[in-house]
Amino acid sequence: MKSPHQQPDPRKTPSATGEAADVPEASASIRLERKHPLAIRWMHWVNFPVLFTMIWSGILIYWNDSDNPYQHAHRVYRIGVGRLTVVRFFPDWFYTLLHVPYHVTLGLSYHFFFMWIFALNGVAWVLYTWISGEWRFLLPDRRSLRDAIQVTLVDLHLRKGLPRQTKYNGAQRIAYTSCVLMGAVMLLTGLAIYKPTQLHWLTSALGGYEMARWIHFWTTMGFVGFFGIHVVQVALAGWNNFRAMVSGFEVQRAESPSLEAERSRWP
Numbered sequence: 001m002k003s004p005h006q007q008p009d010p011r012k013t014p015s016a017t018g019e020a021a022d023v024p025e026a027s028a029s030i031r032l033e034r035k036h037p038l039a040i041r042w043m044h045w046v047n048f049p050v051l052f053t054m055i056w057s058g059i060l061i062y063w064n065d066s067d068n069p070y071q072h073a074h075r076v077y078r079i080g081v082g083r084l085t086v087v088r089f090f091p092d093w094f095y096t097l098l099h100v101p102y103h104v105t106l107g108l109s110y111h112f113f114f115m116w117i118f119a120l121n122g123v124a125w126v127l128y129t130w131i132s133g134e135w136r137f138l139l140p141d142r143r144s145l146r147d148a149i150q151v152t153l154v155d156l157h158l159r160k161g162l163p164r165q166t167k168y169n170g171a172q173r174i175a176y177t178s179c180v181l182m183g184a185v186m187l188l189t190g191l192a193i194y195k196p197t198q199l200h201w202l203t204s205a206l207g208g209y210e211m212a213r214w215i216h217f218w219t220t221m222g223f224v225g226f227f228g229i230h231v232v233q234v235a236l237a238g239w240n241n242f243r244a245m246v247s248g249f250e251v252q253r254a255e256s257p258s259l260e261a262e263r264s265r266w267p
């Protein structure tokens with residue numbers, strides 16, 4: 001099935017494949033677009049295993065409370081109404097399947113080591129994006145919400161025709177900027193529950209220990225939700241798009257808007 005985001009392979013234009021051309025030669029030519037700077041690619045791929053380790057070790061720690069829902073003072077999270085629980089985080093089969101039980105100290109060691117890498121990588125990414133000017137491709141603008149709705153409708157096959165975009169469309173701008181915000185929330189709430197005595201001012205500012213812990217948990221779920229959608233979208237967008245996050249370059253039609261030209265216009 002062809003995704004609405006999947007760009008036609010520019011190399012398969014009539015002139016490139018040797019078929020009879022019914023488009024002018026000039027519009028059939030392609031070029032290499034410098035899409036993702038090296039630093040962004042490194043930080044993006046470092047983030048993937050680091051975030052994975054943070055989530056995995058977080059589950060090892062969280063199990064400690066879930067295993068004893070009636071003995072521990074800590075709350076076990078769930079979705080439900082009143083006494084009715086629809087989903088409990090997490091059901092026993094989930095822990096058993098992932099071999100989670102009884103690895104709390106292992107989880108704590110990994111969590112408290114990798115959190116520094118997650119923090120340093122995140123701060124470096126924000127600084128680089130800001131100083132290089134790449135934030136202009138990433139931050140939502142006045143059109144992003146409308147574009148994001150349009151992109152979602154196209155994805156759901158309820159409408160045709162994607163809005164014009166440069167590096168990222170409106171939905172991506174909103175999603176990637178949310179990642180930065182979620183990362184900041186993870187760090188702050190994490191610090192608040194890591195050192196609630198030394199950083200009592202932070203813990204209180206976040207609504208207390210239990211609230212900070214609640215936000216920490218649900219922001220993790222937000223990251224998991226983002227990751228699921230992100231990977232599906234990347235798969236649908238196709239090889240050319242994915243390869244650009246590895247090599248830095250994307251094959252583009254000559255007439256598509258040039259990112260380099262846009263970068264050169266930045267102050």
Ligand code: HEM
Binds near residue numbers: 051223227
């Ligand atoms: C298997 C895992 C992953 C794959 C295959 C993947 C792939 C990609 C690709 C291809 C892009 C460029 C999209 C485009 O140019 O249209 C991208 C961008 C991005 N991804 Fe991922 N990604 C993965 C994991 C993650 C994770 C775990 C996060 C963070 C939670 C993440 C956050 C982002 C962000 C914030 C951007 C924008 C980067 C920027 O321009 O500064 N990705 N990803």
